[in-house]
Amino acid sequence: MDLATRATPLATTTVHRAGRLRTGGAELSWHADRTTTPVVFVHGSFDDHTSWDGVVPLLPPGVTAVRYDRRGHSGSSAPGRTVIHEHVGDLVSVITELSGGSAHVVGHSYGALVSLMAAVRHPELVRSVLVHEPPAFPLLTGDPVGEPMRDAARAHVITVAEHIEAGRTEDAVALFAEKVAFGERWRELFDGPQRAMLAANARTFLDQFRDPDHYALDLAALAAGPVPITLTVGTDGPPAVRRITEILAERLPAATVHTITGAGHAPHLSHPAEFAAALARHLDRTHLDRTRPA
Template structure:
């Protein structure tokens, strides 16, 4: 167990592997560094892998008051510098991918390249009449989850999020008990994220000058709102490649860790 004091917050992290390539994994909402447990063993021969609990999640400190995505980006930058991993490859899932993309725009010097899976940057789809009904449906479903957290029903909110927003009907019942408990424990931080006015805001100009390799990924079983976001990013980023994982959804590192690890390692080796 290791703790780093970053931007006034105690962050839990693990650094494993004997490889020469530094690789940082950034988890999404509701989760913890354990979200990557099935993936990390595939990576440690080639990479030195950093996983951590983002502020407000699991073993990292949760501060009172409204948080922001800007703080998550600053934490990621400072942790990379504190552990002397720069420049590093960074892979982010969901909201972790949003954080990674923001960091690429703000501190490209810290990255060798990035892998981003389905960032929920739905502001990029504003004005697109074709996806407007889907976005409104997602907004209502997330709103119902947020209301449930505010009422104190954290387990019910986590189940509702898994089954109706991110992973699909019946997913909650199939998740391991420890994963369900992690999501329940981290529900207050999702409420905090949802109340951040910048949560889903993104300007493509932030990453148009990013010159390092970019792999944008999605699953063909994911909610249909993520594909248009990935395509918007791919059009804006000059060095982006796109890969779709057959049979996978929003968490390929959990459901398809072999294929996801192979994709990461192949991409990293290609540009190392």
């Protein structure tokens, strides 16, 4: 299948590339559709780079879509237990080695946390970020609306971790998908092979659960930094992450918020055209037009 990015059948011809990148003791499996402006996609928990398959062909011409499996997921290795700071370092390596040292970054869920942390630490590398519903649960502490949501989500996540530790990975995936992330109709988003992929990546979720820094965000640095931010949110997603997005919008007044009607926590799977359109608008706002040929 040709994964060249295109808006119409007459879009610019691109070249699909793939390979492996050694970074921080891990090997990352990566894929890129090369034209001009690089956009790096960072997937969420249990997932891998294929979650972006529906979005990449819908991107505007002039975009280099760079996708990779985060360490410990699918085609990428991990030397022992992983922490979020290593995922941030991996993203920096992908931008430096595969994207010419500067890129727009798109993150989903846990990948959104990784993307925002990279924007804080390396604003010289990150041109902009678009993130969908980062699960920054500490933001709900003390919030009368969000704190009960946080507690309910935490209880489910603890049970998910217990299932993984006991080797019940399929139970873990089903509980996480239905109660924490995607809702009762989650099986409509993931076919049989994709559900097997989620189960195969479950151990890395356990690492995330044990990492004391995995939800940490420096909002003051984000608000004061130069990196443009777009927050996307679905109308039908988990209440906790919708509330987190509301708080992020309050704490990051320069950020743009885009709501995707009818979508939940995975619009790149359920509403790829709408998500791709939101990303195109974000890129236009962050001056992608300056890189396009006349």
